[in-house]
Amino acid sequence: MISTKQSEQSRISAGTKVKLKNYPTDSSDTDVAKELGEDAVKEMAANALLESRLHLDAVQNLLYASDTYSVLLIFQAMDAAGKDGTIRHVMSGVNPQGCQVFSFKKPSVEELDHNFLWRYMKALPERGRIGIFNRSYYEDVLVVKVHPEWLGPGQPTNPGKKFWARRYEDINNFEKHLTRNGTLVIKFFLHLSKKEQKKRFLERLTNPDKHWKFSDADLAEREHWDDYQKAFEEALTATSTERAPWYVIPADHKDVARAMVAEIIVKSIQDLKLEYPKLSTDQLGNLEIARAKLEKKQKSAAAATPQAPET
Numbered sequence: 001m002i003s004t005k006q007s008e009q010s011r012i013s014a015g016t017k018v019k020l021k022n023y024p025t026d027s028s029d030t031d032v033a034k035e036l037g038e039d040a041v042k043e044m045a046a047n048a049l050l051e052s053r054l055h056l057d058a059v060q061n062l063l064y065a066s067d068t069y070s071v072l073l074i075f076q077a078m079d080a081a082g083k084d085g086t087i088r089h090v091m092s093g094v095n096p097q098g099c100q101v102f103s104f105k106k107p108s109v110e111e112l113d114h115n116f117l118w119r120y121m122k123a124l125p126e127r128g129r130i131g132i133f134n135r136s137y138y139e140d141v142l143v144v145k146v147h148p149e150w151l152g153p154g155q156p157t158n159p160g161k162k163f164w165a166r167r168y169e170d171i172n173n174f175e176k177h178l179t180r181n182g183t184l185v186i187k188f189f190l191h192l193s194k195k196e197q198k199k200r201f202l203e204r205l206t207n208p209d210k211h212w213k214f215s216d217a218d219l220a221e222r223e224h225w226d227d228y229q230k231a232f233e234e235a236l237t238a239t240s241t242e243r244a245p246w247y248v249i250p251a252d253h254k255d256v257a258r259a260m261v262a263e264i265i266v267k268s269i270q271d272l273k274l275e276y277p278k279l280s281t282d283q284l285g286n287l288e289i290a291r292a293k294l295e296k297k298q299k300s301a302a303a304a305t306p307q308a309p310e311t
């Protein structure tokens with residue numbers, strides 16, 4: 001069920017004209033999943049996630065030690081698709097020193113006074129680290145495309161096709177720059193159905209522990225559902241490249257979505273074929289000298305330790 005094949009299929013190859021209708025939101029809608037049953041699928045997904053988390057901790061350690069690449073993970077989705085939960089569950093086994101999460105909200109006045117990539121550039125991961133963007137510069141061709149009136153000062157009031165084409169081009173060039181300079185870029189679109197979003201919003205309204213998650217703004221944006229889907233289709237079509245691919249993750253079932261994301265991250269970092277730094281013969285010789293010194297000191301310290309008096 002959680003198979004490499006499934007994860008591979010969620011990858012959008014460069015040049016594909018994306019129609020979201022052709023990508024499932026419900027991972028249980030397959031013959032295999034139906035045959036296994038919901039509980040078995042959940043259990044398999046939970047086990048797969050556990051396994052990937054162990055691998056992720058190991059590859060992150062290697063990423064840090066080899067100090068050659070950084071990893072940028074981008075998460076985009078409609079509200080309530082589970083970005084936060086996915087990030088929390090997938091990254092929970094990783095050394096906190098090795099990763100950093102940035103959540104991007106509505107830009108400030110200062111941010112709007114700069115070019116649209118500025119605030120994201122400042123948050124890029126340093127070499128050896130995993131950086132996570134919970135929302136990203138893709139908001140600037142998604143929410144802003146749905147609400148062009150939110151473009152900053154000095155921007156066109158009625159931007160046309162050309163304006164958006166330039167932004168896609170800027171994003172592709174930016175990602176080209178990142179990947180050419182040692183950043184692995186992986187982009188996830190958590191693909192949620194409108195029906196499941198309604199269910200999750202209702203849960204936020206009825207369960208007191210989830211009240212805090214509800215926002216009127218989410219309901220207002222739901223009114224623009226079709227515009228968002230269209231904006232996603234156009235953005236994914238224009239910006240899924242060999243070097244920085246998009247993965248469309250069926251998000252109606254959280255366990256499966258998390259397991260798929262974790263597997264894709266592990267596999268992508270493993271494909272970098274990183275190795276622990278190798279020491280030169282001289283450096284190895286120095287290690288030998290240090291070891292001998294340390295052992296000698298330990299021996300003489302043991303000899304100097306007073307013996308307990310015989311009784």
Ligand code: ATP
Nearest residue numbers: 079084104105106107134135139140143144150215
């Ligand atoms: P949560 O799961 O906590 O709701 P969230 O990512 O939805 O997380 P919110 O504070 O609810 O966080 O929403 C952030 C809002 O900021 C979103 O509506 C998003 O579209 C908006 N936003 C992010 N980037 C931009 C941008 N560049 N321009 C305009 N709006 C943006």
Ligand code: MG
Nearest residue numbers: 079080215218
């Ligand atoms: Mg929100």
